Amino acid sequence: MLTKRRLEIFKCIVDEFIQTAEPVGSKTIMEKYNLPYSSATIRNDMMYLEDIGYLEKTHTSSGRVPSTKGYRFYVEHLMQTHIDERVEYAVANIFDRKSNIDEAIKESCEILSQMTNLASGVLGPDASNQLLEHIKLFPLDSKKAVCVFITDCGHTENRTFDFHTEVSLEDIQSCCEILNDRLRGTRIIDLVEKMQSLKPILAQSVKRHEVLFNAFLKAFIKFASDNVYFAGTNNMLYQPEFSDIEKLRSLMKMLNDSSLWRQIDSPSNELMIKTSSGSSLVWMDDVAVVTSRFRLNDAEEGKLMVVGPSRMDYDRIVGLLEYISDSIERLYRNGAKDD
Structure with a gap:
């Protein structure tokens, strides 16, 4: 049973691992997060969380790390999205300067990669079936x-x-x-x-x-052809999860597969979950993809994406994506902002 205490401990473990990329032990959780529980109690709860598949043990440490199942639970039940004034100012500045939607969306993508230190992408409206x-x-x-x-x-x-x-x-x-x-x-x-x-x-x-x-x-x-644009792919070089050259090569191949991004958040994708506000999240091995759609008119839809390790700051990134997508839709839907 996931008691309030176990939920609190689990959230602290996920938050700590997102920040450090290091396996988390009971002593770290107790001291850093000022939890009113003994190290033994936290250790027992961590064993329970491992038994139900939310945590995993690593080969190199006695600490635990979140599993894909754990991340899914975190996003669905514990995530609290937020944005700061710096983001609002940067996004507003783009849309004040750019009347052309393609330029504005591409620059939004650049801002996303800079603020997340991850790869970000934009999939433009698919006009292939239009006349x-x-x-x-x-x-x-x-x-x-x-x-x-x-x-x-x-x-x-x-x-x-x-x-x-x-x-x-x-x-x-x-x-x-x-x-x-x-x-x-x-x-x-x-x-x-x-x-x-x-x-x-x-x-x-x-x-x-x-x-x-x-x-x-x-x-x-x-x-x-598909209108896919990525920014910040070099940021992946600095993520410890992709220090292995084969993993990095596999990720770069994925980023170049435009057909994958059209289907990534399809309702038929069993790996995908939706947040209450409409964003989609998909996990593939050590890679997480967060997407948020924007609609320009009844026939045209695009989406913004952030691609990175499963250990990403979901609270902040989902909030960022949704804020930018909402801004694009509000300003450009049905030609509201003329070229």
Whole structure:
């Protein structure tokens, strides 16, 4: 039975291990946290917590460390999220300066990694199943242009084309007319395949058709791919849990797997739990992933993530994620803040 005393002892053990990364003994808990229990009582309760799977014994010490099951219990029942004024000021400063949502979200990701000393990521809205509504191409000079893709949901993507050879305004206009005529209403994920069939049509009407075809093909591939951005991955080098080179290599491979981040907090993932405020947490071996979603409109959703060792400061990190996600949604939902 998890009595009030055992819960208090367990919380102290988790908090201490998060701070030190060292196995925790009964004497440390009694002295550092001023608990009104004897060392023997604390030791007996630690044995009980180990028996029910919330604590684990290490090979190198007589102390205990939280297990994945223990972390799950801590997050579900003992976590108390909080943020400080420093966070509020830093986040407000980003959104005051940045009107472009992509820039603001990326900078939020950087702030997250700096404040947590962990890796943070942002998974942008997935536009792959939206329909192409319009293409606009704005020449900057004879060798460079900015292309804007607009979907039926109002999502926009900007790409800069460097042609490395001169392309006439007439070619640009002709190419845009053909693509708008033939590709409007196509799912973003199908653009690359459909673009291949337009190659002979472009060849008939556009002099520099190869240059423009290749530029659009690359842009469509990028548009259809997952929009994942990570900051602070080097922070993992300083976490004792990843001092083993194989563990570090496995983590870096995970960070580069964009498909994993789309599915990480899927309701079908049995390793995932949700907090009362909507954040999701997943544990994979020694790695913990905390995610918080934000919605920009009825069709577009993104999520912020923090990735680190299971021994992370959940109270602070969950609070940080939720505050930033709420700020993004409040300021940018349905185009509330114009570019």
